[in-house]
Amino acid sequence: MVLWRELLGAQLRTARMAQKRTLRDVASSANIALGYLSELERGRKEASSELLGSICLALDVPVSEVLSGAAQQAFEREIAATVVRPLPLKSSKSDAVAA
Amino acid sequence: MVLWRELLGAQLRTARMAQKRTLRDVASSANIALGYLSELERGRKEASSELLGSICLALDVPVSEVLSGAAQQAFEREIAATVVRPLPLKSSKSDAVAA
Secondary structure (H helix, E strand, C coil), X not given: CCCHHHXXXXXXXXXXXXXXXXXXXXXXXXXXXXXXXXXHHCXXXXXXXXXXXXHHHHHCCCHHHHXXXXXXXXXXXXXXXXXXXXXXXXXXXXXXXXX | CCCHXXXXXXXXHHHHHHCCCCHHHHHHHHCCCHHHHHHHHCCCCCCCHHHHHHHHHHHCCCHHHHHHHHHXXXXXXXXXXXXXXXXXXXXXXXXXXXX
């Protein structure tokens, strides 16, 4: 199952790294605990809508951009999950069972 | 502030209505209380990532599609919030104060 908090965490981390900012700096701007932001970035905690808004403001990134990036990432995971994998080679034993 | 739970609720409701399904039907498929799904659709409650996954499964809609729709809606709200509004006409009184 594609988990929203993991997609969101990756987006927030990517945006912060692109700005070469520290967890401490962004957490302070968003008025949240550094450890909490770290957990969010690692997809370990769910962010409330207000918290997401505050972090986006602190990063100066529109919520739409974070959602759009998460949508893209979700799409890639969904595609990867539906890729047809080659069937395992049958052993003579399983042939015998099937016969 | 653009609130994720409102965007999400609108997407879930739109997907359900498009399938002409009742709250009862979708809530039952997703194994959640009808009242809770109703609150989610109205943007009153935050959905955990697992819950979002279950509802998407129940609606047979990929998470990426819900996120992408929410991103589009967020973008439209952000644009609407930045539209330049005409300045109020100055009254002669405010002119006098400004002078």
